[in-house]
Amino acid sequence: MNLLTIFLGFLKIGALAFGGAYAAIPIVEKEVVQKGWITYESFGDLLAIDELTPGPIIINSATFIGMNMLGVLGGIVASLGSIVPGCIISTILILLYRKYKKLTILDNIVQALKCMAVMMIFSTLINMIWRSIFGSALSLATIDWLILAMAVISFIVIRKWKPNPIFVMLACGAIYLIVFGFIFPA
């Protein structure tokens, strides 16, 4: 593992992450977790940390993963890699815009890419539910009922009152800690 590998890895992630902030998550899952650069557990933690800190998810993820692998320099190199493709394409687009003003063909491409993005996030969500709630097995014994209950209630709260998701997550963490850290310590 060296800096060039990390740079190229995040260059690829940066080139594929079309369709808004959350689109980066499934690509990080596919490119980083499946390559074994970080564990699935750290990936789950990373998503929580992404929400707790400002800044784009892709840069946060790149810094976090790069730093976990090769220290501070790894974090910086990974972040720079993740934004290079976007910077190149943005530069081309703004130059085209200055020349031609309207680019109607892009609308159709953006729409198609959004269809892909939503399904990618959905797919990652299925993986998360499978691991965090079902414990990666189709059996009643491995279901984490508290996570399941908190996820359902959090979802209702988020849909109904639209609070900042940070508070919902912290509340879930606190409840889980009270129950499994203090009341029923394993």
Next chain:
Amino acid sequence: MENKDSILKKSLSLFGNAFITSMTANSGYAIVSVLKNKYTQKHKWVSEEEMNDIVALCQSSPGPIAVSSNLMIGFQIAGPIGAFASVLGCIIPPIIMMIIVSFFYNYIITNRYVRIFMQGMQAGVIAMLLDVVIGLFMNIAKKREVFLFALMIIAFLYLRLFDLSIVYLLIFMIVAALVKTLIMTIQAKKGGKA
């Protein structure tokens, strides 16, 4: 852009604003709306119409909206130097912040209670992602286009059934969009003649 401010002065301002918005705003779109206000109302460096076009254009670029919007706004205001200053300004805060956070994470994650807390937070993450997926889905579904539903089904099946690179799916989506554009253009021409 008949404004007399020099490129350097504009670039410094771009860097500063990018830096500050990147630290405070929590989404790419929030950043754009703050910057839009600054550059169209206060400085009058770009027109409101240009800003709206840039916001639309950002979506065609991969990676964070914050970076692509800052780059395009910076370029429009002060050329390549402005673009560079804006991008630098918007990436420094998250990188520094995550370096600090990652440092603490590695330090405290071995603690049993921290581990349990983080595990509990996954419930919130799942709920939030579900909310995001529904929001994005409704946005596409309200267009009521069979074409878009077909693309979503293809994308879902591809992702769940095959363990292949996303690159092929991305290429397929772009080709599908180009074919659709072609068909629309031909139909528009036919309609025009009739």
